[in-house]
Amino acid sequence: MITLSENTLQEIERAASKYVDRKSALMAALWAAQAEFGQLSPDVIEAVAEVIGVSSAHAQGLATYHSLYWKKPVGKYVVMLCTNIACTLMGAETLLEHLEKKLGIHEGETTPDGMFTLQEVECIGSCGNAPAMVINETFYYDLTAEKIDGILSGLR
Amino acid sequence: MINIKINGIPLSLEKPTNIIEAAAKVGVHVPHFCYHKELSIYAGCRICMVEVKGKPKLLPACATAVSDGMEIITESEKIAKSRRGVLELQLTHHPLDCPVCDKGGECSLQDYVFRYGADRSRFIEKKREIPVNYENPLIERNMERCVSCKRCVRICAEVQGDWVLSDMNRGSRVTMESFCGSEEECVHCGHCLSNCPVGAIQSRLTKNQVRPWFVEREAETVCPYCGDGCTLYLQSRENTILRALSDETYTKGSNRGSLCVRGRFGYDFPNNPERLKTPLIKKNGSFVEASWDEAISLVAERFGRIKSSAGPDAIGAVIGGRNTNEEAYLLQKFMRAAVGTNNIDNMARMGHINALTALEDAFGLGGMTNQIKDIAQSGAVLLIGNDAAAENPITGLAVKRAVFKKGAKLIVADAGKNSMSKHAALRLTYKPGTHGRLIEAMVNVIFDEGLQDKAVEEKNKVLFGRINVAYAHNTPEKAQETTGVPAEDIRKAARSFASAPAASIVFGKGVTASVCGYEDSLALADLSLITGNVGRSGGGVNPMAGKAGEQGACDMGALPDRLPGYRKVASDEDRKRLGSLWKTEIPKTAGLTVMEMLVAAAEGRVQALYVVGSDPAFELPDRKRTADALSKTKFLVVQDVFMSDTAALADVILPAATFAEKEGTFTNSERRVQRIRPAMKVLAGARPDGEIISLISGKMGRPMDWEPSLVMDKISVSTPIYAGITYDLLESGGVQWPYYEEMKSGTAILHSQGYDDRRAAKGEEIAAKVAAARSVKDDIKEGYPFFADIAVSLYHSGTTTRKSKGPNLVVGGPFAALNPADAKGLGIGEGDTVKVRSRSGFLRLPAKLDAGVPQGIVHIPNHFLGAGCNVLTEVILDPVNKVPEARYWPVSIEPEGR
Amino acid sequence: MGFMEKILLKNADVPDINDIDVYVAHGGYKSLDKAFQMGPAAVLEEVKRSGLRGRGGAWFPAGMKWQFCVEVNKFPKYLIANADEGEPATFKDRPFLEKDPHQLIEGMIVSAYAIGASKGYIYLRGEYPTGYKVLNAAIDQAYKKNMLGQHIKGADFSFDLAVHRGAGAYICGEASALIESLEGKRGQFRVRPPYMATHGAFGMPTVVNNVETLVNVSHIINGGADWWGSIGSKDSPGPKIFGISGHLQRPGLYELPMGVTLRELIYEYGGGIKDGRELKAVIPGGVSTAMLTPEHLDIKMDVKSLQAAGSAIGSGATTVMSEDACVVHMVWRAMAFFYHESCGRCTPCREGTDWMVKILARIENGAGRTEDLKILEDVCHTIHNNCFCPLGEGAVNPVLSSLKYFRQDFEEHIRTRGCPKGLRARARH
Ligand SMILES: Cc1cc2nc3c(=O)[nH]c(=O)nc-3n(C[C@H](O)[C@H](O)[C@H](O)COP(=O)(O)O)c2cc1C
Numbered sequence A: 001m002i003t004l005s006e007n008t009l010q011e012i013e014r015a016a017s018k019y020v021d022r023k024s025a026l027m028a029a030l031w032a033a034q035a036e037f038g039q040l041s042p043d044v045i046e047a048v049a050e051v052i053g054v055s056s057a058h059a060q061g062l063a064t065y066h067s068l069y070w071k072k073p074v075g076k077y078v079v080m081l082c083t084n085i086a087c088t089l090m091g092a093e094t095l096l097e098h099l100e101k102k103l104g105i106h107e108g109e110t111t112p113d114g115m116f117t118l119q120e121v122e123c124i125g126s127c128g129n130a131p132a133m134v135i136n137e138t139f140y141y142d143l144t145a146e147k148i149d150g151i152l153s154g155l156r
Numbered sequence B: 001m002i003n004i005k006i007n008g009i010p011l012s013l014e015k016p017t018n019i020i021e022a023a024a025k026v027g028v029h030v031p032h033f034c035y036h037k038e039l040s041i042y043a044g045c046r047i048c049m050v051e052v053k054g055k056p057k058l059l060p061a062c063a064t065a066v067s068d069g070m071e072i073i074t075e076s077e078k079i080a081k082s083r084r085g086v087l088e089l090q091l092t093h094h095p096l097d098c099p100v101c102d103k104g105g106e107c108s109l110q111d112y113v114f115r116y117g118a119d120r121s122r123f124i125e126k127k128r129e130i131p132v133n134y135e136n137p138l139i140e141r142n143m144e145r146c147v148s149c150k151r152c153v154r155i156c157a158e159v160q161g162d163w164v165l166s167d168m169n170r171g172s173r174v175t176m177e178s179f180c181g182s183e184e185e186c187v188h189c190g191h192c193l194s195n196c197p198v199g200a201i202q203s204r205l206t207k208n209q210v211r212p213w214f215v216e217r218e219a220e221t222v223c224p225y226c227g228d229g230c231t232l233y234l235q236s237r238e239n240t241i242l243r244a245l246s247d248e249t250y251t252k253g254s255n256r257g258s259l260c261v262r263g264r265f266g267y268d269f270p271n272n273p274e275r276l277k278t279p280l281i282k283k284n285g286s287f288v289e290a291s292w293d294e295a296i297s298l299v300a301e302r303f304g305r306i307k308s309s310a311g312p313d314a315i316g317a318v319i320g321g322r323n324t325n326e327e328a329y330l331l332q333k334f335m336r337a338a339v340g341t342n343n344i345d346n347m348a349r350m351g352h353i354n355a356l357t358a359l360e361d362a363f364g365l366g367g368m369t370n371q372i373k374d375i376a377q378s379g380a381v382l383l384i385g386n387d388a389a390a391e392n393p394i395t396g397l398a399v400k401r402a403v404f405k406k407g408a409k410l411i412v413a414d415a416g417k418n419s420m421s422k423h424a425a426l427r428l429t430y431k432p433g434t435h436g437r438l439i440e441a442m443v444n445v446i447f448d449e450g451l452q453d454k455a456v457e458e459k460n461k462v463l464f465g466r467i468n469v470a471y472a473h474n475t476p477e478k479a480q481e482t483t484g485v486p487a488e489d490i491r492k493a494a495r496s497f498a499s500a501p502a503a504s505i506v507f508g509k510g511v512t513a514s515v516c517g518y519e520d521s522l523a524l525a526d527l528s529l530i531t532g533n534v535g536r537s538g539g540g541v542n543p544m545a546g547k548a549g550e551q552g553a554c555d556m557g558a559l560p561d562r563l564p565g566y567r568k569v570a571s572d573e574d575r576k577r578l579g580s581l582w583k584t585e586i587p588k589t590a591g592l593t594v595m596e597m598l599v600a601a602a603e604g605r606v607q608a609l610y611v612v613g614s615d616p617a618f619e620l621p622d623r624k625r626t627a628d629a630l631s632k633t634k635f636l637v638v639q640d641v642f643m644s645d646t647a648a649l650a651d652v653i654l655p656a657a658t659f660a661e662k663e664g665t666f667t668n669s670e671r672r673v674q675r676i677r678p679a680m681k682v683l684a685g686a687r688p689d690g691e692i693i694s695l696i697s698g699k700m701g702r703p704m705d706w707e708p709s710l711v712m713d714k715i716s717v718s719t720p721i722y723a724g725i726t727y728d729l730l731e732s733g734g735v736q737w738p739y740y741e742e743m744k745s746g747t748a749i750l751h752s753q754g755y756d757d758r759r760a761a762k763g764e765e766i767a768a769k770v771a772a773a774r775s776v777k778d779d780i781k782e783g784y785p786f787f788a789d790i791a792v793s794l795y796h797s798g799t800t801t802r803k804s805k806g807p808n809l810v811v812g813g814p815f816a817a818l819n820p821a822d823a824k825g826l827g828i829g830e831g832d833t834v835k836v837r838s839r840s841g842f843l844r845l846p847a848k849l850d851a852g853v854p855q856g857i858v859h860i861p862n863h864f865l866g867a868g869c870n871v872l873t874e875v876i877l878d879p880v881n882k883v884p885e886a887r888y889w890p891v892s893i894e895p896e897g898r
Numbered sequence C: 001m002g003f004m005e006k007i008l009l010k011n012a013d014v015p016d017i018n019d020i021d022v023y024v025a026h027g028g029y030k031s032l033d034k035a036f037q038m039g040p041a042a043v044l045e046e047v048k049r050s051g052l053r054g055r056g057g058a059w060f061p062a063g064m065k066w067q068f069c070v071e072v073n074k075f076p077k078y079l080i081a082n083a084d085e086g087e088p089a090t091f092k093d094r095p096f097l098e099k100d101p102h103q104l105i106e107g108m109i110v111s112a113y114a115i116g117a118s119k120g121y122i123y124l125r126g127e128y129p130t131g132y133k134v135l136n137a138a139i140d141q142a143y144k145k146n147m148l149g150q151h152i153k154g155a156d157f158s159f160d161l162a163v164h165r166g167a168g169a170y171i172c173g174e175a176s177a178l179i180e181s182l183e184g185k186r187g188q189f190r191v192r193p194p195y196m197a198t199h200g201a202f203g204m205p206t207v208v209n210n211v212e213t214l215v216n217v218s219h220i221i222n223g224g225a226d227w228w229g230s231i232g233s234k235d236s237p238g239p240k241i242f243g244i245s246g247h248l249q250r251p252g253l254y255e256l257p258m259g260v261t262l263r264e265l266i267y268e269y270g271g272g273i274k275d276g277r278e279l280k281a282v283i284p285g286g287v288s289t290a291m292l293t294p295e296h297l298d299i300k301m302d303v304k305s306l307q308a309a310g311s312a313i314g315s316g317a318t319t320v321m322s323e324d325a326c327v328v329h330m331v332w333r334a335m336a337f338f339y340h341e342s343c344g345r346c347t348p349c350r351e352g353t354d355w356m357v358k359i360l361a362r363i364e365n366g367a368g369r370t371e372d373l374k375i376l377e378d379v380c381h382t383i384h385n386n387c388f389c390p391l392g393e394g395a396v397n398p399v400l401s402s403l404k405y406f407r408q409d410f411e412e413h414i415r416t417r418g419c420p421k422g423l424r425a426r427a428r429h
């Protein structure tokens, strides 16, 4: 079994102290573990479950319920393109195809060099500046194919 | 009063309930998948929608409480349309593989589709494809068939308390899975499969073998495996057991719908081709088949000859924990009346007897004071020397329920592995054999901090004073030295136990099967007494019987010093009373315990042994010495269903019937007398034990009725605590003794009206004994740094589980489980062979690393042929009941590599 | 109608307004003093009188919700700000979460005071990482200044506040699912009764309010119920942040009085349809609300008017489709969202959204059959009649409304075996 770092454990305890029931900190713990390991592989989930005091199945059930917990390894950059209606109206689907071609992968996949994961996501609350995407924690608005090319090459 | 109408039928209810339950009361079934009365309301399947007058929309019957004046319609065109719509959606992805699905004929989905005619699917898209999960050897999960009712997940969490399953993913991608689909944390109780309304979770043991219309015979009976005594249903066809089912109404017996892996999956040993099918007589060192006549005549004749040549006391009998009350009764009567000796004992001698006599000495009655389900009412539970989740799983469920539903503080005190630890508020790991000191120190703390129950103290001043004095020497600090448990933890345990509104004690062989088993059981009784927990719901002193027949065999007087109903051989009056019933004179001298019989056999004082349903050569300590004594026995008769280590040494083997073939009763740990019923005819060639005993007795000139219901009638006359109990009374669910005819009720909780305070009278005498018999094992510890924990596994109970397919698929062989730190220190890896050696012998076992095993302990389940732990042990007896030390034994561990 | 004076968004362009000192310098946390002076009952009364209705989608009167909770004699009580903002095309709460956090915190403190809540959480959607940092920093500052914690500003009132971060599940925005999620479980609708006013978070009385609802509270206290209630429409008064998106010249956030018409919203504030095209359809309140057509342009954006038009104001997230859009494509995309976000508990919603997204994709991709439209309607009715959380209801609205107003578009797809605009539906997983 994996051991969580001191830092992560501290973060989990800090979160746990905010609730009357420790189990409430399970989401925070999964976030913290994801930050440390980049993904929630089974052994990470197991370690988190142990720390929080729930069954591994319960933790896995929670992890798989949410879209933003990565259950598979992801690239250094996770490109999350919104294709919900506002963005689709503004051309997000063409951009998705553009991204697929550009990165040479299908939606949901990671480039062989481990740099990029391409992920189609639901609304990210940027509809006033659609189409939009998030890469890791940075938002990019009013996208065009050219803009995307610039952003990607800036990251490479 | 709530007055409602369901489909026009008026109904009055005292308490509010939901519409499904209310409808059931007037015989109306409201379709449902996700609703289950033992579970939280989920209201997800949406098939239970009904019309309620005045409400524009249909309402879910499961999630709608009835209220006064409500008028409910459960079937109408509107409702049918809604249900058809839901069923059509339910069927979009459901494979139409009914012909190959084992649920066929008992599937809710099939039934409802049939009823509402949602038979034509308009779904032309591709169906979901999910591979069947075969990780679990007993249970298969086919998630393509799942209707997402989540009953499996909820029952695993809410009833079983294990949270092994969860719903994974979201939306129509949801599947009900264990962690990564593995079976690792599963205890194979099968709750999930018995609760699945469709064929998504099924038993692999019955795959493609059972259809409901196949079943020729079904019997409501009792599981033979442990002292919990669970109600279950056995189904058979062509004299073969097909499967075991749990009670779907969740109301019956002590288990009320729950079963453990042994009960649910360990049912098929009666079908095992290795069954003994004809009497065998040893001639010139090998067994020769014989007729029943021949065998019975031989036994009767040899017993008769030994009786006249060496006296009746040269014959002894022992009965195991798998036999019914009636059989135990017949055997002891045979020994006392036909042979004329008190040399009769039963395998409760391996521990449980210590608890029974201690409780009798403390309160006047030798039985668990409370009820299994009552434990769920506890505010604190002291679970000591019993891995309830493995040894007595249904009791374990009650403890878990107390924790989950009542927020009870669970104190798990054990020297070895205890799978209940994960639910514990406090885990006390004591050094083997020192549990008594721990209990005493808890009593000490309670008096010291003034936590005793003042009202009870007021009424029992003298007794309290004596107890206080008796334990005064053992402060927590002192106990810390002997037990290794931090004094502060002992204080915490004492405080949470004493401060709970009701606190129960649950204990087992870890306490009783030791040289101080009697005293330590008494100490537990004292602990309960001073905290006012005797006679209280959610409190009490609750010893767990290891096998289904143990409690009953004791109740029936299959004991050398006790007559039926714990009357005393030593009492002239008791003997006379029984003697006049039996029209015979009961021998005056107490008989020998099984341990003593073996010594006597080795010395030639006992010449004949009659061993019924047990395997002393495997079960009793010191394999060599036991086998030696058995071989020296001039005439050894073994009556059993399979060949055993002991049977191999016998002169005559009499093939007996299993629990699945006969009538009878078992009395479980909680004093509940319950009927077993035949699910099949007696195997050709075998006979029920009662019949065999009576045949021998008859041949010896003392005919006895063996027909079980008649025997019960006799029992109820000769055994005061069973007075008034008849088969009719036991028709369903059983009765807890003592039974009060005037009130037509058994006794759920003993001593609620006060208790017979023998403890006070015996005070000093016992206090003196408490100090005795302590460090017997010190001299054999030298050079053996570990303790073998000779344990019961969840998957086995002994001979018969060994012969059942299911349990062996999960745990099929012996092993030695070690704490990873210990293993590391010794350079032992998972699967390595280790030699576990004691002063008297050794076992070679594959190692398992298990963080649940405390350091210094090697956990060895004692069930497997060729790996009997009695090669390690020697005979050391407790001074009161002659119970052998059989749980922890000093050993060393040597790695032998791969 | 011109642009109204901003109330809620007045700090939008103030640099560093996330800093508590800057915020206080701009008049922040003033409502606390006033509220503490008034006492909790008076604050509650003021909010009731203002007519404030919840801005999360259901538009339940906030004062009434609070009242239920106040009446329960169980402690502690919880106040939760619903910052899950999951309804597609909704982005109105984001300014408070990422730029102007103290406005939310201030609103929460005053609200908690009125309710008697001693513990609060902001349930923040996982998609707003910046918000997570900003809110946490702001809470830390507020603690340091004793705006949070024990005896706030010396008053006999204590309130603890923390952020709970979601991780991408639309349903967790539904109040009871949100509480489940807060408790570390899979966020799913709770069966009621018991109601949240008595058995909410951790079994305690709980109020869940939308961020925007709570933000309004300090303004009501500061300016008084009369002033605040005089803004906008009678049935649902107050200022409202409208997020408008889609084929518009000037999409974005606009703070306007309730009751502004769709036409004003689109043509005046939104600058009209992008590239001068014709309007085809409008979704007035988020994807879960029924589509409307150009005929509906003069409808007022308030609860009653939109309800009368067969739709709903929802979160006030208005999405506009020009004639360039394919309605079938958009309905398919909306269904893909519901399919993805259905929690999986109710059969109709779970299987219905799955079936519908497949049918819609088939129609869009040229394999539609006439009977598919009937199936869509049937499935919608099964969902509508049998589901118990409003997510399923939301999934029904785009389908039924588009079949009502744009049936010919579906029929054309079926007839011509494909999308006239040449679009395709991607496979969904
Ligand atoms: C599927 C679903 C999603 C919802 N998502 C949100 C949301 O993201 N934010 C929100 O404030 N309310 C959301 N709601 C509404 C909440 O259930 C609840 O009505 C609201 O938070 C109450 O706050 P209010 O009274 O201030 O509007 C959602 C409801 C449903 C059914």
Ligand code: SF4
Pocket: B223, B224, B225, B226, B227, B228, B229, B230, B255, B259, B260, B261, B262, B263, B264, B392, B393, B394
């Ligand atoms: S083994 Fe014990 S607990 Fe399990 S089913 Fe049988 S009697 Fe019940």
Ligand code: FES
Pocket: B031, B032, B033, B034, B035, B042, B043, B044, B045, B046, B047, B048, B049, B060, B061, B062, B063
């Ligand atoms: S039984 Fe009522 S919804 Fe399933």
